[in-house]
Amino acid sequence: MSKYTMHILVCGGTGCISAQSNEIVEQLMFHINEANMSEEVQVLKTGCFGFCEKGPVVKILPDNTFYVQVTPEDAEELVKEHIVKGRKVERLLYVDPTTEEVVSDSKHMDFYKKQMRVALRNCGFIDPDNIEEYIARDGYAALGMALGMTQQEVIDEVKKSGLRGRGGGGFPTGLKWEFAYKNKADQKYVVCNADEGDPGAFMDRSILEGDPHSVVEAMAICGYAIGATKGLVYIRAEYPLAIKRLEKAINDAREYGLLGKDILGSGLEFDIEIKFGAGAFVCGEETALIHSMEGMRGEPTTKPPFPAESGYWEKPTNVNNVETFANIPVIFLKGADWFASIGTEKSKGTKVFALAGKINNVGLIEVPMGITLREVIYDIGGGIKDGKKFKAVQTGGPSGGCLTEKDLDTPIDFDNLLAKGSMMGSGGMIVMDEDNCMPAVAKFYLEFTEEESCGKCTPCRVGTKRLLELLEKITHGKGTMEDVDVLRELSQVIKDTALCGLGQTAPNPILSTLDVFYDEYIAHIKDKKCPAGECSALLQYIINDKCIGCTACARVCPVNCITGTVKQMHVVDQEKCIKCGACMDKCKFKAIIKQ
Amino acid sequence: MPKIMSLDELKSLRDNVKNKVDLREKGENVDEMVVIRVAMATCGIASGARDIMNYFADLIREENVNNIVITQSGCMGYCYAEPTVEVTLPGEEPVVYGHVTKEKAKEILDKHIKSGEMVDGIIPVAHKSIDE
Ligand SMILES: Cc1cc2nc3c(=O)[nH]c(=O)nc-3n(C[C@H](O)[C@H](O)[C@H](O)COP(=O)(O)O)c2cc1C
Ligand code: SF4
Ligand code: SF4
Ligand code: SF4
Ligand code: FES
Ligand code: FES
Numbered sequence: 001m002s003k004y005t006m007h008i009l010v011c012g013g014t015g016c017i018s019a020q021s022n023e024i025v026e027q028l029m030f031h032i033n034e035a036n037m038s039e040e041v042q043v044l045k046t047g048c049f050g051f052c053e054k055g056p057v058v059k060i061l062p063d064n065t066f067y068v069q070v071t072p073e074d075a076e077e078l079v080k081e082h083i084v085k086g087r088k089v090e091r092l093l094y095v096d097p098t099t100e101e102v103v104s105d106s107k108h109m110d111f112y113k114k115q116m117r118v119a120l121r122n123c124g125f126i127d128p129d130n131i132e133e134y135i136a137r138d139g140y141a142a143l144g145m146a147l148g149m150t151q152q153e154v155i156d157e158v159k160k161s162g163l164r165g166r167g168g169g170g171f172p173t174g175l176k177w178e179f180a181y182k183n184k185a186d187q188k189y190v191v192c193n194a195d196e197g198d199p200g201a202f203m204d205r206s207i208l209e210g211d212p213h214s215v216v217e218a219m220a221i222c223g224y225a226i227g228a229t230k231g232l233v234y235i236r237a238e239y240p241l242a243i244k245r246l247e248k249a250i251n252d253a254r255e256y257g258l259l260g261k262d263i264l265g266s267g268l269e270f271d272i273e274i275k276f277g278a279g280a281f282v283c284g285e286e287t288a289l290i291h292s293m294e295g296m297r298g299e300p301t302t303k304p305p306f307p308a309e310s311g312y313w314e315k316p317t318n319v320n321n322v323e324t325f326a327n328i329p330v331i332f333l334k335g336a337d338w339f340a341s342i343g344t345e346k347s348k349g350t351k352v353f354a355l356a357g358k359i360n361n362v363g364l365i366e367v368p369m370g371i372t373l374r375e376v377i378y379d380i381g382g383g384i385k386d387g388k389k390f391k392a393v394q395t396g397g398p399s400g401g402c403l404t405e406k407d408l409d410t411p412i413d414f415d416n417l418l419a420k421g422s423m424m425g426s427g428g429m430i431v432m433d434e435d436n437c438m439p440a441v442a443k444f445y446l447e448f449t450e451e452e453s454c455g456k457c458t459p460c461r462v463g464t465k466r467l468l469e470l471l472e473k474i475t476h477g478k479g480t481m482e483d484v485d486v487l488r489e490l491s492q493v494i495k496d497t498a499l500c501g502l503g504q505t506a507p508n509p510i511l512s513t514l515d516v517f518y519d520e521y522i523a524h525i526k527d528k529k530c531p532a533g534e535c536s537a538l539l540q541y542i543i544n545d546k547c548i549g550c551t552a553c554a555r556v557c558p559v560n561c562i563t564g565t566v567k568q569m570h571v572v573d574q575e576k577c578i579k580c581g582a583c584m585d586k587c588k589f590k591a592i593i594k595q
Numbered sequence: 596m597p598k599i600m601s602l603d604e605l606k607s608l609r610d611n612v613k614n615k616v617d618l619r620e621k622g623e624n625v626d627e628m629v630v631i632r633v634a635m636a637t638c639g640i641a642s643g644a645r646d647i648m649n650y651f652a653d654l655i656r657e658e659n660v661n662n663i664v665i666t667q668s669g670c671m672g673y674c675y676a677e678p679t680v681e682v683t684l685p686g687e688e689p690v691v692y693g694h695v696t697k698e699k700a701k702e703i704l705d706k707h708i709k710s711g712e713m714v715d716g717i718i719p720v721a722h723k724s725i726d727e
Contacts, residue, residue, distance in 0.1 A: 007618055133615050136612040
């Protein structure tokens, strides 16, 4: 019986650990011991709270006090003031940037108010290394319930929930399970896709770090449903903490009889093995992932056959994403109808997003489907950094597109995002402001896909390279109007002919920005100007009449392209200028501007 | 750890470990909870505060009341009246009781918390919650 009357939760997500949260835990324990209160106060490390922007986060319960940007040096004060004397440490509380008021209870923070935690229900709440904490939260009860149902009933429940894959494609999960169930074979496999290759995405990592048992339990449920005794998690080796927590979860589940033979006395056999990926984006594609697990090159093959028919070692294989799995136990605990009551007509439940870019609250959020972009960006995200103007948000990563001002009130779901020329993707959300140049954004993604293309098929291998060259030309002010036509045409060809999803979706960032920000492309081509001021090749360094003729700039210019006599206004020879910016840094009179 | 062999065994394990997260679940909605704080500064502990706190915990578990969180506070500044206990009903001002014995604890739970009737032994000061 635990007699703890206070719990101190310290974020043990990758973000906060890199900001010394382990040391914070040590210091807290030390000072609690000093204060002779280790019987009353429990200190534990949880998964990510999502508010990584202001990490490390420390939460004290039962009074639900949320401390931000805590350092190991603060531990003593937290213990002596909050724990011993019961006084909150004001300086470590969160201050709402708009009202400038202190908000001590996270429930009242704008960042959390509109969130709904289903897949992340235990992240930042339990100690992920302690299976009993998971069990205390009804962990593995869903598996127990499923074992009392027939396989078809389990599948029907998932179908009824309306859950769709969170790995990008949005395919109905129950239907996928049914395909694998109906394909008869002596051996079948359940695979969890934890490759998470989108730049800037960390949803899956956070789930595995904060609540690994939810994925283990869901894989066992899936194993029962489709008739598989083996599970595999394909995870990138760059996720050491997630791997460590997952390994511990699998071992503990075995020890408790929740994996292995005769699970919960039902006769079910199911076990999980971890496979490591080297972190190639294409290996997240399910056929490439399967080949990589078999020890072959991580290259996609054509579908059909789909993995449900012929997957790992040519056996029926069900591949789902981490977040998809994390939703499964809740569907059984709270019922498919409950799950289906959240979201929009065709997109049920919630979605986890990694908010990044020019937004105040960078972090991990989970929101009900159907929430608007405006709510996500302004209410949860706290608006655009430094009071700049919102320009666009990129969803769907390198396969997606941009949404703009006019889309702010569109409810976010799979179909609406597609209709707007973007996609849900796995949940990366990168916010851009007026200083972001859209052709440059498209170029950024093409650099990524060109680099990550596996090279197996020509349209993608050569096509992405050509697209990138065209974008480089345009952003250097050397593009022509014909280039725009070629961009469009080539994009379409690649979409139609590439072998796998990587190539088929690689042109999306171009098509989407061409569509929405055509003017910006034109400005680069016709006026040789970058309206956002991001493309350095198109900038000019110009000396204005604030110049007093001190000659400092002329002396620092590496190509000697600044001329002028002492005490006279100087001039930059634009033909020769290499845009190094040295002159601007040197001028003490702010007479040199970049435009 | 012996393997869990049935859903019933899993459920009883769950019931046994429930208290690990109970405080956190209640804490998420602390605004709607009755909060009992037992002063646990040195003087409180010396006069038996820990026993009182454990006694409250036992009572609540026996009677299966779900809307109460018990926690400790530091020194409330009433050393002469230890053990002291602060009771806050949702949305109300906190009330502090002094010299709390087990009998008093039971009375506080039965009368004050369950039916909102004050019990003798309130420390009559313009007491403010120690958070403020
Ligand atoms: C290039 C490419 C990369 C992908 N990367 C991932 C990934 O990192 N994680 C993931 O779950 N799915 C990824 N997918 C989607 C998978 O192929 C597959 O559809 C998904 O894992 C199925 O799970 P779900 O139905 O639960 O979403 C990728 C697809 C493509 C084409
Ligand atoms: S589309 Fe690109 S990543 Fe996919 S198989 Fe072809 S070359 Fe490889
Ligand atoms: S450093 Fe500035 S003030 Fe001096 S000559 Fe150059 S532009 Fe003029
Ligand atoms: S930007 Fe560099 S190259 Fe151009 S004028 Fe200034 S110092 Fe010379
Ligand atoms: S890692 Fe600590 S809040 Fe995200
Ligand atoms: S690393 Fe946990 S989400 Fe920032």
